[in-house]
Amino acid sequence: MPSNFQVRRLRGARRIHGGFGFSIKEMMKPSEVIKLCVDSRNPKMAIRYASILPQADILFCTVINEFGKKRDLKSAFMAYTESKAHMNGPNMYIYRSIIDVCGLCGDYKKSRNVYHQDLLSQNVTPNVYVFNSLMNVNAHDLNYIFQLYKNMQNLGVPADMASYNILLKACCLAGRVDLAQDIYREVKHLETTGVLKLDVFTYSTIVKVFADAKLWKMALRVKEDMQSAGVLPNMVTWSSLISSCANSGLVELAIELFEEMVSAGCEPNTQCCNILLHACVEARQFDRAFRLFRSWKEKELWDDIERKNSTDDNLNADPTSQLCITNMPNAQSHVHQIKFAGNFTFKPTITTYNILMKACGTDYYHAKALMEEMKSVGLTPNHISWSILIDICGGSRDVKSAVQILTTMRMAGVDPDVVAYTTAIKVCVGCKNWRLAFSLFEEMKRFEIQPNLVTYSTLLRARSTYGSLHEVQQCLAIYQDMRKSGFKSDDHYLKELIAEWCEGVIQNNNQQQEEATAPCNRTDIGKPRCLILEKVAEHLQKSFIESLAIDLQDLTKVEARIVVLAVLRMIKENYALGESVKDDIVIVLGVSKVEPDLVQQNFEVRDAITKLLQYELGLEVLTAGPTTVLDEVAGSESSNMSLTKLNGIMGRNKYTTRKPAAVQRLKVTKKSLKDWLQRNRGIIEYR
Template identity: 60%
Template sequence: MKNTVLTVGCCSIIIPPNSPHKPSISAKLPQSKPSSSKPLLSTVRWDLPLHRNQKSLRYYAQLDSKLAEDAKLDDFLLIAETVLNSGVKVSDFANLINVDLVSKGLIRMLRSGDVERVVQVLSGAQKLGLSVAELFDRNVVEALRKECSLVAERGNVEAVVDLLEVLSGFQLSVKEIVDPARIIKICVAQRKPNVAIRCARNFPTAHILFCSIILEFGKKGDIMCAMDVFEASKQDMDRPNMYIYRTIIDVCGLCGDYLRSRSIYEELLTQKITPNLYVFNSLMNVNACDLNYTMHVYKHMQSVGVAADVTSYNILLKSCCRAARVDLAQDIYREVQSLESTGVLKLDVFTYSTIIKAFADSKMWQMALEIKEDMLTAGVTPNTITWSSLINACSSAGLVEQSILLFEEMLLAGCTPNTQCCNTVLHACIEAHQYDRAFRLFNNWKISATDKFYGKDYQRKIDRGRHNARKSYTMTGQDYGSDSDHVHFTKMVPFKPTTATYNILMKACGTDYKRAEALMNEMKTCGLSPNQISWSILIDIFGGSRNVKGAMQILDSMRRAGILPDVIAYTAVMKVCIQNQNQKFAFSLFEEMKRYHIQPNLVTYNTLLRARTRYGSLEEVQQCLAIYQDMRRAGFNSNDYYLKQLIEEWCEGILQGNSQNLPHTSSSRTDLEGSQSLLLEKVAANLQKTGPKSLAVDLRGLSKVEARIVVLAVLRMIKENYTPGTLLKDDMSIILGVQEVGSSDANHDNVKDAIIKLLRDDLGLEVISGATGSINSNSDTDNINTITVGYPTGLESPRRPAVLQRLKVTKKSLNKWLQKRLGASRK
C-alpha cells in the first residue's frame, strides 16, 4: 500500500499505512539560491520521530507561526493538530510558537472585521490543548477592544456579549476588552434585560453590575425589566445580597411602585433574613408617603435590634412633613435631640431643614425660627434649603419684612440663594401688594447678576440701572422709592431669572397689559420660553382691562408659539368673555376644548354655570344643563343651589300674568331641601326629550316643590317649541310613582295635590288622576286602565298589589292653553 501525503503550504505530511507509530512529517523545502552557509535543516534527521527531533519540531513551529502571520489560520490549526498527534507535548510545541507572528495574523483578521473566524480559530486551539491567553499579546487585546467598541456603536450588543462569553471560556480577562457600563447602557436603552444579565455574568463584579443594571432601568421607569434583572441576580447568589435588595427597593420608589417594595421586604422576612440598616432606610424612604407604614417599619427595625441612624430620623421627619403631622414631627425631633445630648447621634443640616420645612408647611413660622436658633447653637450651618424653608414660612404667613430680613441674614451668612429662594421673596411682596418693592428688587438683582461678567464697571452699572429703573417707574406714575431696602441685595445676589420669576412679576402688573407684554418680551430676550401659566396670566390681565379682543388674540398667539392651550388658559379666556357679557363665545370655547380632548376642571364648569344671572330661552337652559351633566359625569361635585335658582326662575316664568304665581314662587325657594342633583337631572332629562314621548314626565323620587319645577320646565319647553296653527297630538302623562292599593303615602299625596293645583288652578288645564296604565296618545277617550305590579308565578304576594299612579293632562286643554298664551303674548 502507498503512503498518504498531505500537503499544507510548503510542507508534506507523510502518513504510512498501518503504522503503529504516530504520523511522521517530512518537509518539501522551497528551492532557494545556493548559499555558502550551511542550511539550517541540513542536519535534521528526518528518519527520527518528531518528538525526538528538536530541530524538526522547531522548524514546524516556525512554519506554523508564519502561516498564522499570513492569516492562514486553518493551515495553522492543521499543522498544530498533526504535530501534537505525533506525540509532541503541548507545552514543548507552544513554547516554540512565535507569539508576535500569531498576534499579527489575528490582528489582520480582526481589522478585516472577521471576528467570528478569529473566535473559531481560538476555539480550535483550545481544543488542541493550547493556551489561548498565551497565543497573543496586548496588541490583540487592543484590537479586540476596538472591534467590540465598533460593534457596540452599531447597537449589536448581542454580538458583543456572545464574544464576551466565548472569551470568558478561554479564561481571558474580559474587563480589558469591554467596558461593561457602556454595554449596560445600550442594553437598557434597547430594553434588553436578558442581554444585560448575560453581560454582567462575565465579570467578577457581577453583583455590582446587577445593581447598576437595576438602577439604570429604574431611571427609565421600567420596573418590569428591573425586576427581571433582580430575579436573575438572586439565582447567581448563594445568599441574599443586601446591596441588590436596597437597589431594587430604591428603584420601586423611582417608578412610584411602593407596594412592590413592600412585597420585596416581606420576601426577606419570609426567608427569616434580617435586612440591614440601609435596606430599612430605603424601604422607609420609598414609603414616606404612608406615615403609618413608615412608622411600622421603624418599629420593626427597632425590634430586631437594628439601630436607627440620622438618615432614618430624617426620613421619619420627611414622612411626618408629608402627612402634615407636626405634632409627631416634634416628638421625633425631641427624641433625636435627646440622642444627640448623649452622644449617640449627631444631627445634620438635613434633620434641621426637614423639621423646619414641616413647620413652614404648617405656617408655624415661629417654631421654624426656633429650630433655626437650635441649629445655630449646635454649630450646624444652614444651607440654601434651610433658608428657603424659613423664608417660605414667613412668606406664607404674609410677613414680608420678616422674609426680607431672613434673606439679608442668609446673604450675610455667606449662603448663596438660588433662584427659587429669590422667587419666594418676590412672591411675598406680590402677595402683600408691594408691587413696587418687587420690581425694585428684581431690577437690582439683575444688575448684580451681570456684575460678575463686568466687574470693573460695577458701580457705574448700578447707578445706570437705578436711573433706568427710576425712569421706568416715573413713566408709569409709580414711586421708585429709596435704595435702603435693596442695597445689600445688589451687592451679593447672583440672580438668574427663570420663567417662574417673570410669571410672578406679571401678576403685579394689574391691568397694565402693556407692561405685562414687555415682561414677556424680556423673558424671550433672556432665552426663556413663556409657559402656559405665563400666557394664562397675560389673558387675565387683558380681561381685567376689559380687552376681550386682546385676550382672544393671546390665545391665538399661544397656538402660533407652539404651545397648546391647556384648561387654565381656556378657562381664563372664558372668564374674560363672561365678565364682558360675551357668553356665546365662552360656550364656543368650551366646545373647542372638548374637540381638542382637553378635560375641563371644576373652575371651568363653575365659570360656565354661573355665566348667566337669568335664563331667557330654552336653548340657554338646555346648554347649561348639558354642561352640568357633563360635570357630574366627570366626577365633580359642586353647590347646585345657584343653578337650581336660575332654573326655578325660568320655570316660574311660565306663570307670568297669573295672580297665583307669587305665593308659589316664594314658597318654592324656601321649602326646597337637600341636594339639588336629582332635581337638575330630572329637569335635564325632560328638556332633552324630543319626539312623541316628550310629553311623558317622571316625578318619582321628587318632593312637591321639585315636582312643580319639573312640570313647569316641561310646560315651558312645550310653549317655546309651539308653532302657531299646529295642534298637539299627545296627552301629557305625569308619572307620580308606585303605590299599594288602599294604602296612603303622605309625600305621594302631597306631590299629587300640588301638581293638580298647579295645573288646574294656576294654568287652567284639564287633569285626570288615577292608577293608570300606558295612555294611548292617539285616543280621545279618557278611559283609565289599571296596571297591577305582579309577582313571580307560584309565589304569594308579600303585600297588597301595587299600581302605577299617573296624571293625564288632556291634549285639548293643552292646545287651548297654548293658543291663549300665544294671544296674550301678542297683546
C-alpha cells in the same frame, strides 16, 4: 449598543485568555466590560463576568445599579437573582442595591417583596442601611414606614440619623406636623444623651414640615436650635424659612431672612428668588417685585433696608437714587433703599416671568413686553404665561383680545389647555357675554379638551336669571355633562335659578309675584339631590311630541311643581314659535302601595299639582284613573318609569297572576291648554 459580535468576542476572550492564565482585567477595565453587558441588556453575562473577579460582591451591586440607571427593572432583578446564586450567604449590599433600584424605577411594591420574601421569610435580619433604603422608597406611605420602624426596634436594629430623617420626610409628605414634632423631640433627647448628632438634613426637613403648614414661628424656632447647635443652614433650610414667611404674607420678614442668608454666605438660587417675588405679588407690592427683579438682573443684592417716613428730601432727591415706595394694604407706606452689596448668579426662569406678569395688573402692554423679554433670553412662554395674559385682558374688560389670545397661542405653537379656555370663559362671563362663553365651551369640546370643575361652575353660575328656554337647555346640558364627567357640585343655586324661570309662567298669568314664588323658597329644593334637575332636563330636552307625559315619581310637591311649570313654559315658548298642541298632557304621579308614607306623599303631590293647574293657571284637570302594573316591576323601576314603559307593562299583565299596583295619573285636556295659550299668546317674559 454593542453588537452580538462584540458580546461573542468578549465570551471568547474570557475562554482563551483564561486558559493561558491571563487576567481579563489587565486587558479591559471591569467597569467597561460591565457597561458592555448592561448596554446589551445581558444581566446573566454581567454577573458571570463579575463572579470571576475578587471584588465580585461590589461588582454585583454595580451591575444592578447600572440597570437601575437605565430604568430597566426587569434586567436588574435578573441580575439580582443571578447574583444570589454566587453568594455564600446574605449580602446586605445587594439587598440594598435592588431596593434602591425599585425606588429609582418607581416600583415600591417590588421593594416590599424583597423585604418580605427574601429577608423575613428566610430569617435574615436586615441592617440599618437596608431598612433605611426600604423606608426611603416607601416614604409616601406613612403607616408602612412606621411599621418598618417598629420592626427595626423589635429586631434590635438601632436607628441612625438617616432613619429619623426619612421618618421626618414621610411626615412632611403626609402633612403630619404632630408626628414630625414627636420625632423631633425624640431625636433632640437622643442628642442630649450623646446617642445621635442632628445634622443639617434633620433641621431642614423639620423646617420644611412647619413651612408647608404655614407655622412660621415654629420654623424660626428650629432655625434658632440649629444656630445654637452650631449647624449652618443650607439652601433648603433658607428656602423653606423664606417660603414659610412668604406663604403667611410676611413679606418684610421674608426679605430679612433673604438678607440674612446672603450675609451668611449662602448663595440664593432662582427658586428662592421666585418665592420672594411671589410673596411681593401676593401682598400686592408690585413695585417692590419689579425693583427686586431689576436689582437681581444687574447682580445687585440687598445690603440694608432702612425704614423711615417719607419726607420732602426724599421726594426731591435725584431720580436715579429715588427710594422705592411700596404701599401695603391697611398699613403705612414704607420707604426702602437698595444698596449694592455683592454679586450672585441669577437666571430668571419661566416661573419668574409668570410671577412678574401677574404684577402687571391690567397693563396688557407691560405683560406683553415681559413675554417678549422672556423670548429674548431664550425662554418660551408656557400655558400659564398665556393664561395670565388672558386674565389681564379680563381685568380691563377686553373680551375680544382675551379670546384672540387663544388663536395667538396656536400660532405660537402652544395649544390652549383647559386653564386657558377656562380663563377666557371667565372673562366672557365677567363681561356678561354669555353667548361667547358658551361658544368657547363648545370649542373646547370640539378640540377634545376636558373641562374641569372650575369650567363647569363658571358657566353654571354665569347668569343671575334665565330669560328663555334655550338658555335653560344650555345650562342643563352643561350640568348633565358635568355629572357624567364625575364632578359633583352644589345643586341649590341651579335649582333656585330654574325655579325662578319656571315661576315666570305664573307671573305671566297676572298672578302676584309673592304668591307665585313663595313655594319655591321652601327648603325642599335645597336638598343635595339632583333628581329634580335630571327630571327637568329630561323633559326640556325632548323635541315636540304628540303625546307628552310628565313623570313626577319620587318628587316632593315643591319639586313636582317646578317640573310641571318647566314643561308648561317650554310648551308656551314653542307655541309662540308656531308649535301646536296636539294631545292632552298626562301626569304620572306614582305607584300607590300599601305603605302609608308613600300614599300620603302621592296625595300631597296630586293636591298641589291640581291646585296649581286649576286655580293658578285656569286649566282643566281630570283624574285619568288608576292604571294597574305589576307590584314587583313598579317597585324596581318607579324612579324612571315613563308612560311608554307603563303601557308596556300593562300589556303584559294578562300573562301574570302577581298582585298589581295602581299608578295614579292626572290629565290636562288639550282644549283647556289651547285656551290658556291663546289667552296669553305672545306674552313670554324674558328677563
